Amino acid sequence: MAKRQAVKPVEEVMDSEETSSTIVEEMMDDEFAFGSGSEGEEEILPFERKAALRIAQQVAEADGAEKELATAVSADEEGRYDFTMDMGSDLEAVHQRFLKIVHTLQVFKDRRALHLKRTDYLSQLALDLSVYYGYSEWHISMLLELFPPVELIDYLEANEKPRPLVLRANGLKTKRGELARSLIARGVDLDPVGDWTREGLHVYKSQVPLGATPEYLLGHYLIQDAASFLPVLALGAKPGERVLDMAAAPGGKTTHIGQFMKNEGTLLANDVNEDRIPSLLANIQRLGICNCVVTNYDGRNLTKIIGATLDRVLLDAPCTGLGTVSRDPTAKVSKDGTDVLRMAHLQKELALAAIDMLKVGGSLVYSTCSITVPENEAIVDYLLKYRHVKIQPLPEAIQFGRPGLVNFRGKRFDASIKHARRVYPHTHNMLGFFVCLLVKTEPGVKGKRPDGSGPPKATVPKMKRKPRPMPNKRI
Numbered sequence: 110m111a112k113r114q115a116v117k118p119v120e121e122v123m124d125s126e127e128t129s130s131t132i133v134e135e136m137m138d139d140e141f142a143f144g145s146g147s148e149g150e151e152e153i154l155p156f157e158r159k160a161a162l163r164i165a166q167q168v169a170e171a172d173g174a175e176k177e178l179a180t181a182v183s184a185d186e187e188g189r190y191d192f193t194m195d196m197g198s199d200l201e202a203v204h205q206r207f208l209k210i211v212h213t214l215q216v217f218k219d220r221r222a223l224h225l226k227r228t229d230y231l232s233q234l235a236l237d238l239s240v241y242y243g244y245s246e247w248h249i250s251m252l253l254e255l256f257p258p259v260e261l262i263d264y265l266e267a268n269e270k271p272r273p274l275v276l277r278a279n280g281l282k283t284k285r286g287e288l289a290r291s292l293i294a295r296g297v298d299l300d301p302v303g304d305w306t307r308e309g310l311h312v313y314k315s316q317v318p319l320g321a322t323p324e325y326l327l328g329h330y331l332i333q334d335a336a337s338f339l340p341v342l343a344l345g346a347k348p349g350e351r352v353l354d355m356a357a358a359p360g361g362k363t364t365h366i367g368q369f370m371k372n373e374g375t376l377l378a379n380d381v382n383e384d385r386i387p388s389l390l391a392n393i394q395r396l397g398i399c400n401c402v403v404t405n406y407d408g409r410n411l412t413k414i415i416g417a418t419l420d421r422v423l424l425d426a427p428c429t430g431l432g433t434v435s436r437d438p439t440a441k442v443s444k445d446g447t448d449v450l451r452m453a454h455l456q457k458e459l460a461l462a463a464i465d466m467l468k469v470g471g472s473l474v475y476s477t478c479s480i481t482v483p484e485n486e487a488i489v490d491y492l493l494k495y496r497h498v499k500i501q502p503l504p505e506a507i508q509f510g511r512p513g514l515v516n517f518r519g520k521r522f523d524a525s526i527k528h529a530r531r532v533y534p535h536t537h538n539m540l541g542f543f544v545c546l547l548v549k550t551e552p553g554v555k556g557k558r559p560d561g562s563g564p565p566k567a568t569v570p571k572m573k574r575k576p577r578p579m580p581n582k583r584i
């Protein structure tokens with residue numbers, strides 16, 4: 110396989126990220142900067158100083174990898190590149206061919222063989238990348254619509270490496286510094302995640318199983334990808350509020366919301382999948398969240414029960430998971446366009462119901478661990494058409510992702526979608542994730558049905574059966 114390129118740490122990427130994606134036409138102004146994290150200041154610890162050294166090493170490695178790529182390509186720099194004369198099928202031949210195709214696409218006028226069109230190069234590239242990295246051709250074609258070819262290779266390489274293991278310190282029971290000291294004493298090598306959170310710890314090496322330490326069992330931390338922090342930081346729940354986590358299991362984000370609420374107010378955690386409720390309950394209990402009610406409904410039916418009474422809703426929506434390939438390589442081949450459309454349909458229904466449960470002035474965070482546009486920007490665009498909602502910028506500290514796409518394959522979305530954020534493994538060293546914050550400005554529905562026949566359907570579908578009372582557990 111290819112020599113792995115070092116993944117840039119999020120701090121470095123945030124400072125230097127180029128706007129290389131050709132489909133991102135409306136990039137944000139340079140208005141974003143780091144802010145403080147969500148919790149109080151802590152003293153600077155020795156392990157925090159070590160982070161600077163690690164980052165410098167990763168930057169040096171990344172430079173080296175880029176030079177290697179350039180050398181591989183320059184071997185054929187004389188003359189035009191006709192891939193049809195270069196059809197070796199072993200992996201190294203495929204690797205060399207796609208590097209040359211990527212290079213040719215970058216200087217197309219000078220390097221293309223005159224009888225070949227751009228689409229010929231792109232088709233061969235899709236084929237080669239799917240063979241080399243083991244993705245379905247559909248998946249690679251979807252990625253080629255999102256990233257320019259040279260960036261796509263970075264993305265695919267980043268997916269070949271696991272993302273760093275991240276712990277979230279539970280502020281209800283400990284402080285990050287205290288937790289770090291205890292784990293270091295047990296032989297865990299760790300660093301803080303970044304300036305944007307005061308809760309996260311990257312784990313590099315551990316001599317103990319992190320899911321079985323006394324600190325874990327006491328609920329001092331939860332194991333979670335860094336990207337999963339973002340929706341909850343965007344939601345910004347406060348003590349005393351009434352908050353719903355609409356698709357909550359296994360509770361990574363519910364327990365994080367609970368930290369923000371400091372056990373005051375009401376936290377509703379719902380999930381349709383009964384099999385996932387025990388792990389949701391276990392996490393809530395272990396992390397010491399005492400103001401939480403767990404329910405087991407289809408989120409689309411919750412409006413009937415809850416009404417428009419909520420201050421905040423998190424919809425961390427069911428999705429194709431196409432941002433999580435580095436954690437689950439089966440996603441390389443297991444999903445296709447039909448799955449995306451099926452999910453998008455459910456996501457729209459859930460998101461409309463979420464808005465209908467908010468008070469005017471209440472906020473919704475819509476997030477997915479997928480990077481496809483139909484599951485993200487297209488959903489938010491739909492919400493803007495059929496409900497009275499406005500998109501808000503995310504809190505300053507977490508504005509480091511790429512802006513939501515407002516122009517994709519000839520389709521224009523509402524310009525305010527630029528305030529949503531996308532993070533990727535190759536740019537932010539996190540799973541691929543989408544996060545958008547919306548505020549409800551008026552009650553009721555707006556606009557027409559998608560077929561133009563009248564106002565959109567009420568979000569409360571007829572319930573097929575009575576909700577079961579059993580799974581509502583107060584803990």
Ligand SMILES: C[S@@+](CC[C@H](N)C(=O)[O-])C[C@H]1O[C@@H](n2cnc3c(N)ncnc32)[C@H](O)[C@@H]1O
Binds near residue numbers: 361
């Ligand atoms: C991305 S996962 C949620 C992860 C969770 N937020 C966390 O951080 O641990 C999506 C969840 O949506 C749930 N789900 C799927 N369809 C649903 C529906 N119609 N109503 C409520 N939950 C649903 C799934 O069971 C799954 O647990």
